[in-house]
Amino acid sequence: MKIAILGDSYSSSIAFQGANHFKSWSELLTRKYEVNNYSENGSSLYYMKSMFFDKIYNEYEKIIFCITAPGRITFKVDTAERNPEYVPWYRHIPTIWTIDARIHQIKELTDLDKKRYKILYDYILEIQDIEYEEYIHRMMVLDILKKRPDALLIPAFPTSLVDQVDCLENVTKMEDAVFGKRTGFYGDERKCHMSAKNNEILADLVEKALLSDDVRVDLQLGNFVKPSPSEGVLLIDL
Amino acid sequence: MKIAIFGDSFADDRINWKDKWQDVGPSWVDYLRQYHNIDNFSLGGSCLYYSKKKFDSVDLNLYDKIIFMVTESARRYQVIKEDSPDEHKNWNWTSSMARAGQFPNDKKYLETIHNFFVYMHNESDEYFRRLMIEDIRRKKSNTLIIDYDDIWKISLKEINYWKKRGYELKKYEDARKCHMTEENNLIFGKLIQDSIEKIEVVINVDHFVDPIKNFEHYFR
Numbered sequence: 070m071k072i073a074i075l076g077d078s079y080s081s082s083i084a085f086q087g088a089n090h091f092k093s094w095s096e097l098l099t100r101k102y103e104v105n106n107y108s109e110n111g112s113s114l115y116y117m118k119s120m121f122f123d124k125i126y127n128e129y130e131k132i133i134f135c136i137t138a139p140g141r142i143t144f145k146v147d148t149a150e151r152n153p154e155y156v157p158w159y160r161h162i163p164t165i166w167t168i169d170a171r172i173h174q175i176k177e178l179t180d181l182d183k184k185r186y187k188i189l190y191d192y193i194l195e196i197q198d199i200e201y202e203e204y205i206h207r208m209m210v211l212d213i214l215k216k217r218p219d220a221l222l223i224p225a226f227p228t229s230l231v232d233q234v235d236c237l238e239n240v241t242k243m244e245d246a247v248f249g250k251r252t253g254f255y256g257d258e259r260k261c262h263m264s265a266k267n268n269e270i271l272a273d274l275v276e277k278a279l280l281s282d283d284v285r286v287d288l289q290l291g292n293f294v295k296p297s298p299s300e301g302v303l304l305i306d307l
Numbered sequence: 308m309k310i311a312i313f314g315d316s317f318a319d320d321r322i323n324w325k326d327k328w329q330d331v332g333p334s335w336v337d338y339l340r341q342y343h344n345i346d347n348f349s350l351g352g353s354c355l356y357y358s359k360k361k362f363d364s365v366d367l368n369l370y371d372k373i374i375f376m377v378t379e380s381a382r383r384y385q386v387i388k389e390d391s392p393d394e395h396k397n398w399n400w401t402s403s404m405a406r407a408g409q410f411p412n413d414k415k416y417l418e419t420i421h422n423f424f425v426y427m428h429n430e431s432d433e434y435f436r437r438l439m440i441e442d443i444r445r446k447k448s449n450t451l452i453i454d455y456d457d458i459w460k461i462s463l464k465e466i467n468y469w470k471k472r473g474y475e476l477k478k479y480e481d482a483r484k485c486h487m488t489e490e491n492n493l494i495f496g497k498l499i500q501d502s503i504e505k506i507e508v509v510i511n512v513d514h515f516v517d518p519i520k521n522f523e524h525y526f527r
Contacts, residue, residue: 115431144427188426191419196385201356208438
């Protein structure tokens with residue numbers, strides 16, 4: 070079976086600073102299937118849809134689309150064109166806290182990109198209309214389903230899909246509660262923001278959905294397991 | 308027929324003509340009012356999302372027909388103050404800076420909106436515009452959709468006749484109802500009336516005429 074995976078850090082195999090402690094659920098699927106993973110950390114739904122889905126949607130038997138949260142922004146990054154050390158995720162803005170980190174930590178940012186980031190910060194803080202973002206997000210999901218009604222949609226966040234019961238972030242939060250950590254405020258060396266065991270469980274659940282032609286994965290929290298506290302070493306203080 | 312109209316200044320024939328410019332002749336909406344019962348929800352300067360929210364807020368079952376003037380994508384809906392009038396909740400990249408002078412307390416917000424348009428606006432808004440049009444059609448399949456790109460050419464033809472450039476118009480207020488001369492409002496009204504049972508209208512700018520009255524009649 071030829072599978073395409075699209076999404077954000079919940080479906081990519083890139084952890085914080087390239088940590089590679091175990092295989093992600095998306096990598097585990099490659100044991101049995103031919104998988105191309107287009108996911109990028111921090112990416113917006115618009116980016117994934119326009120850069121990849123619209124171009125490849127009819128080339129695969131199965132599409133797995135990990136649906137991110139509304140309101141993420143992607144913009145052209147000057148640094149990308151001028152710097153050989155460019156990392157694709159410079160252009161993705163998952164949250165407002167990302168911007169502050171980027172401006173201060175990324176030395177190779179051009180002055181224009183620093184200016185753009187500051188404008189974006191003000192935009193998200195003062196202007197961005199979440200009701201509009203959620204509406205457009207719903208419309209994009211409908212547009213995806215128009216082209217691939219059989220796409221397997223996996224909600225990453227509580228606001229990803231209108232009809233979802235659970236989401237992947239809830240698995241992360243369950244684990245973080247064991248570690249005593251506030252979700253998102255650390256460098257995460259867990260691939261897909263969950264433990265090795267929970268990645269394996271998710272891989273099995275995804276495979277089950279694919280083989281039964283379901284369009285949703287059973288993400289009930291009871292399907293996942295609490296990690297041992299010692300696995301908290303993979304959450305790096307920033 | 309009971310008709311609702313949504314859109315921007317190409318369909319708004321009320322906002323600027325309540326207390327002034329009484330000598331400017333009827334709009335294309337006035338032409339339709341001869342034949343139909345019209346509720347005009349349009350607002351000059353509004354973005355598509357604003358019009359869509361208005362569209363969602365009315366009971367569409369009350370209307371036999373919807374006419375939806377779809378504006379350009381480079382506009383945003385932003386409520387700076389809850390008690391602001393609706394015309395102060397819609398922005399494009401020129402109106403935001405123009406109003407910064409009028410509303411100094413809101414200058415930071417308006418500069419942010421302006422900067423967003425200048426540095427961040429991209430092709431995604433065109434795509435989102437298409438998605439909203441599809442959503443409109445889903446909710447009321449017989450909606451007559453008129454694209455800004457088509458109707459703007461009529462207005463531009465008139466401006467070109469007067470040999471004016473865009474920057475020259477900034478000194479004036481546009482007293483043309485729906486940005487068209489009286490004659491072209493009549494032509495457009497007849498075109499819409501002929502297309503009233505359809506969901507699209509073919510606009511051929513060659514069917515519209517050069518202005519008869521001078522520039523000063525329409526630009527004050």
